[in-house]
Amino acid sequence: DQQVKQNSPSLSVQEGRISILNCDYTNSMFDYFLWYKKYPAEGPTFLISISSIKDKNEDGRFTVFLNKSAKHLSLHIVPSQPGDSAVYFCAASGLGGGSEKLVFGKGTKLTVNP
């Protein structure tokens, strides 16, 4: 049973608009959440993370929102750029600090059209 779910396999947006990628989790023991970006034939690149004690974390064009009661998090990219086109993975950790085992979703393929 998947503990981290990304229900949208793909998302297409226009350059300059907002991209919103969603992630749901089922395990209430998760307390640290991360987003990674992955290009084909490369390893995932860390984008942004959030601890369960916060509900928002921002880094440049990337903002992650966490709704613990709904067990839902989202990644907002504003403004979207063609170089953002990649697969985005949501990941969660249950032991704090992010250095423990990560559980990944299946990813959402984002396409940003010029």
Place this chain on the structure above:
Amino acid sequence: EADIYQTPRYLVIGTGKKITLECSQTMGHDKMYWYQQDPGMELHLIHYSYGVNSTEKGDLSSESTVSRIRTEHFPLTLESARPSHTSQYLCASSVAGPQYFGPGTRLTVL
């Protein structure tokens, strides 16, 4: 950010061969991990290590083995490769906070 290296990047090999996938990091991170990913699927943890001489199996059962003799080096070995081992293998390291990944090895077993 960690500098983490994996070799080879691509490997095509016949059934029954022994292979070792190399992973090295230069940041002195204590924790290292191996993940396996099939196309369109999530990454699955197959091995991890919290330091020298420490290795544990991950959530996904794997026929591979690992060793951690030096902090910077975490190789993965398959004694007898089979077509079912065809996948992408990703190595990561961390000290605290996020894990940082290498570029991966795409393994194809014929």
